[in-house]
Amino acid sequence: MIYKLNRDNYRDFSALNINRLPGRAYTVPFKELSRLKKTDCLTERYNSDMVTVLSGEWDFKYYETQSILPYEMDTERIRFDKVQVPSTWQRTGYREPVYLNCRYEFHLFPPELPKEVAVGVYRKKITVDDETKTHIISFLGVSACLELYVNGEFCGYGEGSHNSAEFDITNMLVSGENELLCVVYRWSTGTYLECQDMFRETGIFRDVLLYTYDKAYINDYEVKTRLNGGKEYDLYIDVYLEGETAGKKVSAELFDGRKKICAEEKDADGCVKFSFSALDVKEWTAETPNVYELYLTLKDGDNTLCTVRNYTGFKHIEILGDVFKFNREKIKFKGVNHHDSNPKTGYVMSAADIKKDLVLMKELNVNSIRTSHYPPDPMLLTLADIMGFYIIDEADIETHGCGSLGKYNIYKPNFLSNDLSWAPRYIDRVNRMYFRDRNHPSITMWSLGNESGGYKCQDRCFEFLKSVCPEIPVHYEGVIRTKRVGYDVISEMYTDIENVIKTAKGTRGKKYFEKPFFLCEYCHAMGVGPGALEEYWDAFYSSDKLMGGCIWEWCDHAVYHGKDDKKYKYEYTYGGDHGEEMHDKNFCVDGLVFPDRTLHTGALEMKHAYRPVRSEVSGGNTLRLTNTYRFLSTDVLTVKWELCFDCKRVKDGVIDKGIAPSATAEVTLPLGRIPDDRLVTLNLIYEDKNGNEVSREQHILCDAPAAIETGDKKVLLTESDSGYSAEFENGKIEFSRSTGEILSYEADGTELINKTPLSGVSGFLPNIYRAPLDNEEVNPIPKWNREKLAKIKAVYKGIRAVSDEKEVKITAYYDMTDGKRLYYKSFIEYTVFSDGTVKVRSSLARKRYGWKDLPRFGLTAELPKEFSNVKYLGRGPYENLCDLNGQSPIGLYETTVKEMHVDYIKPQDNGNHGAVRFAEFTDGNGKGLAFLGTPKFSFSAHDYTQKILCAARHREDVIHEDTTFVSIDGFVRGTGTASCGQDTLMKYRFVFDDSIEFRFAMKPITK
Incomplete structure (x- = not known):
């Protein structure tokens, strides 16, 4: 043809x-x-x-x-x-x-x-x-x-x-x-x-x-619900017919399961209007997604020409002053931004893909989805109706390149949006979004697009939406920097916590006064992170003005090639891996879940932050519980508690008290006397009625440090040309005169360190570096960065040994320098006792060129590859940092070195565990080395070196080797969200003026 x-x-x-x-x-x-x-x-x-x-x-x-x-x-x-x-x-x-x-x-x-x-x-x-x-x-x-x-x-x-x-x-x-x-x-x-x-x-x-x-058919329809007084609703249905309608009938039937709620039949015409008044129905919310099945049918006598179904929900949205209300309640958007993304098929998402995403979101306590940055497949919206999600439906409009400097771009953010010759195109996209999606009860706000500046074309779109749908609020962030400021709500993205709090208090500026405040994007979830989610939600709950927000973003975007692709050596690729002249590297790998929807640590942190019940100890044995559900009581949950001494459960029970929506109640638990010489924790586990864990919380009731026992017998110090040796019962430890490192640490015939270290460091050397997190590398707000900090090495300056009968003290001294400038001075002091225990004290003193704000300070060593079994008492089982630990309660955990690795598509420092009292590394026979906190430390362990991790661009570049590389850290900086957003909060930074020190101990495990 x-x-x-x-x-x-x-x-x-x-x-x-x-x-x-x-x-x-x-x-x-x-x-x-x-x-x-x-x-x-x-x-x-x-x-x-x-x-x-x-x-x-x-x-x-x-x-x-x-x-x-x-x-x-x-x-x-x-x-x-x-x-x-x-x-x-x-x-x-x-x-x-x-x-x-x-x-x-x-x-x-x-x-x-x-x-x-x-x-x-x-x-x-x-x-x-x-x-x-x-x-x-x-x-x-x-x-x-x-x-x-x-x-x-x-x-x-x-x-x-x-x-x-x-x-x-x-x-x-x-x-x-x-x-x-x-x-x-x-x-x-x-x-x-x-x-x-x-x-x-x-x-x-x-x-x-x-x-x-057939020649007559239902072409379109519109469903609207309106609150009628108290809780009764009126239902309005317009059915738009095409073709030869004479002599035909149209019916509307509303069902609750098999029960018919209302029904009516009318003569067919171009537009047939139905109205049903004062319906006693259950309202639709994300927590209670009560949907009714509406069937619209066109008949010619007994012959059905066409039937369509709508999942109808009854809702009422209003903005009273600066408060957003849904069915008369002040809801919070516990949201995510969702792109259509499949690692194999790209934009193409099957029905199973869409359902998998929404099921996962429900499991993670998400209640809101912003369809960034375009209308989704309509199946997603129907699933949201049925499963329960508040949808911010976004128009397919973004002109970001107008406001981006760089090749092919100009810095004119409002370039197209203020050119009214483009208005018909803007309106066309909003119009089609509206007419396609208007009958979904999950639609909670319309969005005029993303990052397109403003405001003239957006004004025309807003006017259109208000003319056809005045009951649904309109959001658009891009006008916040114009005189328009906002439409029905004030929207921003990546606002720091301090300014969120100022917005709540009304001290930020006049333009924030009159409307609800919504963060359409916040807590950029790239790599290890996001940090400080809990602080954001403390702020959101502090004011009814604050609506919550949507985390950026749901999933990592990457192209899947499989393990056998001959063209690409990487299973997943990102920007720059395909020979592109222009790209933005791994900035697309910024999700809460991996491309295959395996959970990042950040997804678990979000689940914790979005938890439905929040608790605090209000004194003695009394708990104050706040139900953050707006439409459900806590009767839908089983609330379990357990009291633990040193992470061993001593008491448990169930809290039977139901708490009304948005209410707070106090509960007294039969905890008994809390000892003051133990680690005492109270764990709360919230489960749904199927036994699935919805969330958990932990309160530390007593944080007494554990005593470290040491031998009190004689320790023999000997000196040789190669260094110093301290002999204890059943073993000895040797130190190098030329490097200050431990050359050997032997107990009962078992060598406790790797004598042929792959990193060149057997143990220990001071370390202030970590393989940069995405939040440090993409947008390095700290003054240090990868290039400068990576060049600083610990240069050995000398060693000193002293002894009395019951202990030997050896101190190694180091300059932290890049060969040109002195940044810090450090020492490591080892005190050896007769039972083989070694107490370690290390200091870092800042010099003229040293930074006050560092990623970490700790010591590194290599243990034998056989020491691959790990048991620790600290935060787990997931990796955690000081601002990323809600999902990791203190407990007693067992794992392996391989399992501690988190396989990020773009490798970065990972697998850290904080608040650790002890960590044991053992072989298959149970022999090994224990690290003991005095009182606590952070640690990570891997079968590769930091050098390998730093050089890796993809997970396949990380070479797993026959070693156990251990970092014992006294201080570790949080992650923040600086890849696109706020740097690590000050309270989670490792900042010091002059000098700092930390301590821990080592003890052989010989039985």
């Missing part, structure tokens, strides 16, 4: 759409009501008897530039490839992936595009049995634009990648075989509105649906 291709629409600013149908509600019509009722929301589009899902194998021809695209295309002469739809070019081998954060891929000169733009031509042959019926084709997602041809004729054009594009192809079809041709361009004028932080991908990436209607 021959096609005369239009080669200009993608670059024609006047061609916003051609023959594209107006926006309407996403529906899946059925002829058989019984069949629809048996079908769930994830499979309905695939099981409908009125919808053909055209996804699957399509013919495909790729053109590197549109200049080689033929003006006339004879599809019988083209050698097509076969591709799966949905898919993207970048994940099927036609183009390399490109990751950019806030830049365009081309020179910014809107609305002009580069001369050469890649093109993909898709072909699908379909069979139509009855061309007299109405046939509408719906593309749920195409990047960047679409030209549709049918049977040799041009049908239409549309852009707006994440909005549905629908065309009536009825008059272009014939009975039998028909040919669809879709021409997709890599870029269009609409690409200027799609500069989002993500891999930039192209293709038909969501399902393609072919609707087959």
Whole structure:
């Protein structure tokens, strides 16, 4: 078949759409009501008897530039490839992936595009049995634009990648075989509105649906609920019909399970309106997602022409002064930002992918999703209706590159948003988002897009939304830096905690006074982090003005290649790994979960921060419990408690007291006398009625340090040319005269250190460095950075030994220098006792060029590879830092050195454990070395060296070796969120003026 291709629409600013149908509600019509009722929301589009899902194998021809695209295309002469739809070019081998954060891929000169733009031509042959019926084709997602041809004729054009594009192809079809041709361009004028932080991908990436209607059908509908006085609701339904409606009937039926709540039948007309008053219904919330099944049916006599289903929820949103209320309650958004991202298929997310994400979010106590930065597949919204999530539905608008310096960009943040010639394009995207998604009870706010400056085009969008949907608030952060400031709420991103608190107190500035405050992005979750989540939530709970926020972001974005890919040696790749000229490195690897949805530590920290019940010890045996649910009592939970001495449970029980929503109650527990010479902890475990842990909390009631016993017999000090030796019962420890290190530490014939260390350090040397966290490397706010700090080495300056009969004291001295400047002086003092115990004291003194703020101060050593079993009393079982430890209560844990490694896609310091009283490293026979806190320390242990970790760009670069590399630290800096946000809070930084010291002890384990 021959096609005369239009080669200009993608670059024609006047061609916003051609023959594209107006926006309407996403529906899946059925002829058989019984069949629809048996079908769930994830499979309905695939099981409908009125919808053909055209996804699957399509013919495909790729053109590197549109200049080689033929003006006339004879599809019988083209050698097509076969591709799966949905898919993207970048994940099927036609183009390399490109990751950019806030830049365009081309020179910014809107609305002009580069001369050469890649093109993909898709072909699908379909069979139509009855061309007299109405046939509408719906593309749920195409990047960047679409030209549709049918049977040799041009049908239409549309852009707006994440909005549905629908065309009536009825008059272009014939009975039998028909040919669809879709021409997709890599870029269009609409690409200027799609500069989002993500891999930039192209293709038909969501399902393609072919609707087959009778000559009369339900084209669209609108459902609205309004609170009527107390808790009764009025229900309004508008049903929009197309075709020959004379003599036909439309019915609306609302069900609660099998129980019919209300029903009515009316004569069909262009628009049929139903209203039901004073319904006694259960309200919809994210905590109580009460949905009713609404069935709208068009009939011709006894013949059903069309039935559609809506999951209807009854809700009432209002803003009273500066307080956001949902069903009369002051809710908090415990949210995440969610991109469509699959490590194998990119933009393409299956129904199973979407459900997996939302199930995980529920398990992590998330109640809100911002669909960053575009409308999602409508299946996500229906699942949110049923499962219970507050949705901030975001328009597919971002012009970030207008405000980004760098190649191809200019610094004019408001460049397009204040140019009203672009307003129709902005409004078009908001319009289609609204009409497609307006019937979902989960929609809690509309978003006008992301990072596009403002405000003139946004004003037009706001006016449109308020004209059609005044009951749903509108959010948009980008106008905070303009005179518009905000719409229904004041929105910001990455606001530091101090300013959040000032906003709550009303001391920050006039523009923050009058409206609720929402953090659409906060706590950037890149790598090890985010830090200080608990402090954010202490602030959020301090004021009704503060709505909460959405963590950036849900998942790491990376391209999966598998372990056997011959082109890429890495299982996961990020920006710069594909030969891109321009990229933003690993900034896309910034999620709470890995690409395969394995949890980061940050996801567990979020689960803790978003916990439904918060407790504090209010004195004696009394607990004060606050229920942060707004619509549920704590009766939905089982609250268990356990009292532990030195992490051994001595008492336990269940708290039976139910606490009303948003209420606080005090509970007295039968704890008895709390000893003052033990570590005493009170653990609270909150479970749902299926026994799944929802959250846990821990209170330290007594933190007495453990006594360290030492031998009181004679220790013999000897001196030789090589160094010093201290002999104790059943062993000895040797120190090097030339380095100050421990050369050997032997007890009962077992060597306790690695005498041939891979790092060159047997033990110990002072260490102030860690392989940079993403929060230190991407945006290094501290004055130190990777290059400077990594060059500082411990240079040995001398050793001193003294002895009395019962102990030997050996002190090694070091300068911390880069060879040019002296930054610090340090010493390590070892006191050896007759039972083999060695008490260690180390000091760090700051000199002229030394920084006050360091990532860590501790000592490093290598133990034998056989010492791979680890038992410790401290925070665990997950890695933790001082501002990232809510998910890691103090306990007694057992693990292995290999299991302590956290396999981040971009390697960084990991596996740290704080508040440690002791850590034991043993071999298979139970022999080894124990580190004892005086009173506490932090530690990590790995089978690789810091040098290897620092050099690694990908997890495969981390070479696991035959060693046990141990860091014993007195001080470790928190992580913060400085990769995009606030640096580590001062109270979690390791800051000192002159000098600091810490202590611990070592003891052989010989039995």
